[in-house]
Amino acid sequence: MHTDDIFPKAYEPATVQDRLYKQWLEQNLFHANEHSSKPSFAIVMPPPNITGVLTLGHVLNNTIQDILIRKARMEGKEVLWLPGLDHAGLATQVAVQRYLLKTRKIDPRTLSKEEFLKIVWEWKENHSQKILEQLQKLGCSADWQRTRFTMDPAYSRAVSNAFIKLYHKGLIYRGKRMINWCPASQTALSDEEVIPKKIEGILFFVRYRLLDDPSIFLTVATTRPETIPADSALAVHPEDTRYQRFIGKACLRPFPKEPIPIIADHRVDPQFGTGVLKITPAHDKLDFEIGTDHNLPIRDILTAEGKINCPEVAELHGLDRFDARKRAAELLSSLGLLESEQPYSHVVGFSERADVAIEPRISEQWFLRYPKTQEALEVVKNKIVSFFPSYWDKVYEHWIKNIQDWCISRQVWWGHPIPVWWKNGSFMCQLESPGEGWQPDPDTLDTWFSSWLWAYETMDEGTRKKFYPTDVLVTGPDIIFLWVARMIIAGLEFKPSQSEEISQNIPFRKVYFTGLIRDKQGRKMSKSLGNSPDPIELIHKYGADGLRFGLLRIAPQGQDIRFDQSQIEEGRNFCNKLWNACRFRSRFGKINPHANPWIHPKSSFSHEILRKLGQASSLLNEAFKSFEFNQAAIILYEFVWNEFCSKFIEAMKWELTFDSKETHLGAFEAFDYSMSIILRWLHPFVPFVTEELWQKMGFGQSTIQTEKWPEADLLDILKKPLYDPKSASTATAIYEAATATRTLRSLYCPNLNQKIKFFIKKDRELSDLEKAVFCGLIGASSLLSIDTRPTIKTPAVLTPLGEIFLPLEGLIDFESEKQRIDKELTRLKKDQSLLDKRLSDEQTLSKAPKEKIDQWKEEKMAIDSKIKRLEEQWSYLSDKN
Secondary structure (H helix, E strand, O other): OOHHHHOOOOOOHHHOHHHHHHHHHHOOOOOOOOOOOOOEEEEEOOOOEOOOOOOHHHHHHHHHHHHHHHHHHHOOOEEEEEOEEEOOHHHHHHHHHHHHHHHOOOOHHHOOHHHHHHHHHHHHHHHHHHHHHHHHHHOOOOOHHHOEEOOOHHHHHHHHHHHHHHHHOOOEEEEEEEEEEEOOOOEEEOHHHEEEEEEEEEEEEEEEEEOOOOOOEEEEEEOOHHHHHHOOEEEEOOOOOOOHHHOOOEEEEOOOOEEEEEEEOOOOOOOOOOOOEEEOOOOOHHHHHHHHHOOOOOOOOEOOOOEEOOOOOOOOOOOEHHHHHHHHHHHHHHOOOEEEEEEEEEEEEEEOOOOOEOEEEEEEEEEEOOOOHHHHHHHHHOOOOEEEOOOHHHHHHHHHHOOOOEEOEEOOOOOOEOOEEEEOOEEEEOOOOOOOOOEEOOOEEOHHHHHOOHHHHOOOHHHHHHHOOEEEEEEOHHHHHHHHHHHHHHHHHHOOOOOOOHHHOOOEEEEEEOOOEEOOOOOEOOOOOOOOOOHHHHHHHHOHHHHHHHHHHOOOOOOOEEOOHHHHHHHHHHHHHHHHHHHHHHOOOOOOOOOOHHHOOOOHHHHHHHHHHHHHHHHHHHHHHOOOHHHHHHHHHHHHHHHHHHHHHHHHHHHOOOOOOOOHHHHHHHHHHHHHHHHHHHOOOOHHHHHHHHHHHOOOOOOHHHOOOOOHHHHHHHHOOOOOHHHHHHHHHHHHHHHHHHHHHHHHOOOOOOOEEEEEEEOOOOOHHHHHHHHHHHOEEEEEEOOOOOOOOOOEEEEOOEEEEOOOOOOOOHHHHHHHHHHHHHHHHHHHHHHHHHHHOHHHHHHOOHHHHHHHHHHHHHHHHHHHHHHHHHHHHOOOO
16 A cells, blocks of 8 residues: 555544544543542642633643643553633633623623523523534543533532531631722722722822811822711821821811811821821721721712712702713812822722622622631641742742732622521521511522642542642632632642642642733733734644643743744644654554564664664653753754754665665664654544554554653663664764755855765765765765865864865856855845944934834844855855965
8 A cells, every 4th residue: 555545645634533533522531430459649720610611721721731641641640631621600601791791682680690690500501512523623532421510410419508506616707808899890809809000190289178177188198089078087197297296176168168187097108199197988998997096987979889978069959970080189279279280100909700800898798717727727838739931839829928908799699699698687698488478598609619639529539539638730720729729728728638738638749820911012911912822723724732732832831931933833743753754654664563672783873863763752751840841842852853863764765765774674673663762652642643653653552641651661761771882973963064065065055956066084984884874964965085174165163073174166157156255245235234333323223113123133133144054155255266
């Protein structure tokens, strides 16, 4: 059968992926057996929202998980990768509300709770499987039979029971406190759901007249004049000599006009504004603390929608908070109380989901006092739980040490109900209704209150016994507090292992934090910017393997990633390179799945590839040990593309044409042995192409997924060693010499099909085979040994084999080539002069953006290099050479 019938000329992912994935599912390869005697390895997939679609962040996160899972499977472990979906209470409610308004023209506020929740469940059924199907397109080998949802009945019961246990331990309480309020979503938020954003605002300088002498006033700097009606006092630092004489007196609030005291408090910053702070306890957290300590009255003038509720000030009453800000400034100006305004950059908290400025608001909510915080700190400090990169330890420690009570109630309909029942102002905390007349608490629980149980409540008793604690969590650092820390606390508090041993109750042993994916300009990927490509489209274009491998190669541990689609194209090209390597081997008959290159005569090139194989194994093991997945991908790329394909296979092609056949079998065995290892190494990274090649080449009777991960036997290559170091070093010298010589000939004769003669003043003896291979690699018709350096028109290069000369006589037309070079030099020097002028002009440099200046510098360096090279070429064409 012709090679093209078995191996098409290029790898076609579309014809392979769905077929292979279907085979894997039919063979039940991803299902974990909790009764297995094999050592366990487990990961719980961070549950994507049911509103979600596959993003590049999902691709990176799940590719890393799949690499760990597939490698563990090949290491002979019983592997569980547990997938699932998050109901994402607030996010889903917002998404469904937008959907109703946009596509069905229904105002969600006109629906009852039951009607709305019915629509959300329909939404869930329509959308929940989409992202899981997309992950399957990516090649993820999760145990889909164990897919969980955060609102499955059993999981919901577990969430309610966790609340009840914590309530009866005195850790959950109901209280009226300052919280973060989202006027758009109409719900409380935890501190971790508030995103600080720097905004450009205005600092208003407002005069407060002294009560007993209106000719004297204190000036306050504020960004929120609309909250003046809620002022309860002015405050100054007790040691601020500018204002000590006013402490204990009263001033007049501008509107509604009313006396308010002037107090002293150490929390006032004398350096901010004028050093006088207006205290608005109902609308600022610091003001609330100061107001509480000084027994100040609390005036709440904002509605839940963020509108002013103050009938006494008719000009502001009923206005939106931002409209009221402008109107308040106008009103102050008309009263002669607005001293000045100035632009002011400051940080404001925004709702993570609704992307609107939050309002600090006093509200009665359910709060949790975090348990086990000291233990949660110790498990990371003592490396019972290890973070990668490790610098996240400090961030985690800071949060734990400064932890605040968690506001866990949300004013949304979609979510886990709070297991509390109310009657006549009293409540009972229990799962079922106490009886007639008892009404359920109207609020639901924060989504994270359910997902902090994810690591173990997704498992039944048998699964938990085998696979808990899990081994690795792969997630983003943006949820280190929202999820990672809380899961650690939950594991330590609820003891899912039913053991008192801390190491048995942590949810995971290692946490790998991925970086944020940005575009080439460094901007965060977003739909609004239009800079976020659709991963499914990338899979269609480049294949799942190309997307996985290309993305991983540009994703260093813990660093943000500059996405470049050309890297995904390189991922596809790499798969094609691997494909063509196997296609080349298939031309020479069947491979030996049990290849043993040690027992056959081998050329120096076979010895060298075996040495490089051992070295790559050591580097790869180190990369996996330190969770440097990006580095592992780079190691594999360099070895497969450069060492195996560009060097060994190219040398092997010429070796197989050499008359002596004594090393041919050794070359085939070295190829087969190396390729068997390469495919297994690469399988976790590029599962589809490696499975297809494993089956096509006949390396095994079953799937590559259950083949042994190459490790121990490779260590022997370097230890014994199982290669001839002298022969290997000769091959290295030949490869280096070939690269240098090809560079030399490319200047004068870039056509490699044209055979040309070379001279060599040699430093190393080569066998006839080695000399023949070297000639093949450099496109030489002959390689003549000389003792003295030629005198004219013979450029040379120094190599590990000796000095190699390229005689130009008869190869090119000297005069025509000199004219061509002169013409090119004239053009380049003109461009060089323009760039020199541009880069030395201070006025031009002061106006140009940095990116443009960097581009000019790069162009200048490239032109300088070309000019130098052309001048060298011209000199070799001269009779004076």
